[in-house]
């Protein structure tokens with residue numbers, strides 16, 4: 025493959041240095057949706073937050089880790105980045121400036137700062153809109169998380185995610201730029217998290233690009249592994265890596281997102297898997313997680329997922345699209361062969377479940393399929409690394425750091441000096457050991473949000489009583505704007521805002537029947553389709569008092585229509601190719617996992633009946 029050529033054009037520097045001392049050289053032709061995104065991404069200043077105690081702000085008391093990339097990827101062709109949901113999303117009127125908002129937020133640097141534009145995605149926790157940060161001109165993504173405290177488990181997941189994303193600062197991990205201050209410390213229900221805006225995700229990129237080159241594959245895998253190296257050195261396991269959880273830009277930059285299922289591993293805490301807790305997407309799930317073969321999880325589970333993702337890049341199709349865990353294991357062993365007796369013997373010491381162990385040993389013997397046969401057009405050195413990543417036994421998989429040192433990446437100047445970080449402080453995740461009630465999580469999330477509001481944090485730390493403040497927060501305005509977006513998603517329907525899906529959630533709630541979940545999804549899709557149709561027929565109607573006021577004031581409509589955005593040079597809209605279905609079949613409803621484990625037990629039992 026063209027590894028040599030790539031390496032020639034891929035001289036890079038990625039070191040700890042003072043930010044001022046190095047220039048960043050980046051190919052200028054790249055699409056870039058954030059006007060100054062290249063600077064942010066490639067000339068990234070990240071505080072070493074793990075060194076600090078939770079009661080200090082991330083801005084205090086830290087040595088700065090400055091990551092400078094001097095990466096000439098000009099040889100890489102831009103990729104197509106179709107939008108995730110649909111290209112005909114409703115546009116938004118910019119909010120009318122509210123004097124009170126302005127006054128309050130001027131003081132705190134947030135005056136009507138973000139102008140919401142359009143929906144760019146939605147997940148089980150709410151809607152994601154693109155917006156312009158009027159202070160910087162930068163485009164951002166704002167995720168509105170609805171009804172955060174409806175379930176303590178969901179709230180804890182959100183706390184975990186925003187905390188981890190504050191602590192993990194790396195160019196290949198999506199960055200939280202800000203979290204809006206809620207209007208009331210004790211009563212808030214929704215959270216607005218401001219992220220750097222990305223154009224698409226790897227799932228869409230793989231679907232839309234059938235002309236990816238070996239250089240693309242190499243650069244994609246390189247970014248994933250260096251991101252993972254950093255995450256793992258913080259002692260964090262992502263646990264749900266899949267193409268949809270990797271955001272992508274047309275300039276081939278990837279960023280890992282969705283840390284809702286991630287866990288921090290502390291040496292003195294057991295890392296046992298609780299089936300009630302582990303519900304990551306099946307297709308990318310490591311074999312040791314299919315049927316409880318191993319009782320502990322290790323960073324190797326993420327390495328397996330990266331292997332699956334890499335294989336999917338190479339072929340354009342998921343590698344192991346299992347319908348249940350038994351089928352999942354069958355697909356794995358179809359390719360990898362049944363594990364060797366040594367591997368099973370080694371595994372035996374870890375296998376707690378006798379039945380599962382016997383199932384593994386008694387599996388019909390299958391020969392390994394040579395990877396060169398399965399992936400005939402792939403580069404042999406890529407395949408050699410892929411085989412390592414997809415080792416059945418987690419002990420045989422390389423760490424992210426070891427994988428970066430694989431000959432596949434030979435010649436990349438600083439593979440071995442990709443940044444690592446300190447393990448995350450136990451104190452930050454002390455809450456994981458406690459049984460939390462709603463008010464505890466609310467307080468913890470509020471405290472976390474204050475990290476983005478240093479002045480308020482100071483007051484909070486001084487113990488000022490803020491329980492009664494009710495600022496005319498920017499959140500109120502956002503509520504109205506997001507309500508508008510949601511209204512358009514549900515246009516013509518009686519039903520209310522987006523339903524929280526049960527996929528990939530810690531199991532604390534009673535799972536609904538499968539069919540119900542399926543219907544929910546298609547209902548959401550129907551509503552999205554209805555919104556598309558409506559948007560195409562007529563401009564959005566503004567029922568909101570605030571927006572009516574805009575209309576009445578005769579304010580000109582902003583130039584933010586979907587059409588104008590599609591034309592915008594900053595978004596490769598011409599490449600938006602169609603309405604994207606929201607969920608693919610690999611995303612299982614909660615509750616399925618137990619069925620799967622039961623299914624496996626039954627199959628095992630049948631073997632030994």
Ligand SMILES: Nc1ncnc2c1ncn2[C@@H]1O[C@H](COP(=O)(O)OP(=O)(O)OP(=O)(O)O)[C@@H](O)[C@H]1O
Pocket residue numbers: 108144145146147148149150152165198219220221222223224225268271281282284525528
């Ligand atoms: N920074 C971002 N820039 C652009 N789009 C984003 C960004 N973050 C998330 N999205 C998109 O918004 C959608 C929902 O985001 P996300 O997956 O974070 O939400 P969630 O509620 O946690 O979803 P899930 O149901 O997967 O847990 C996804 O399609 C994602 O690609």
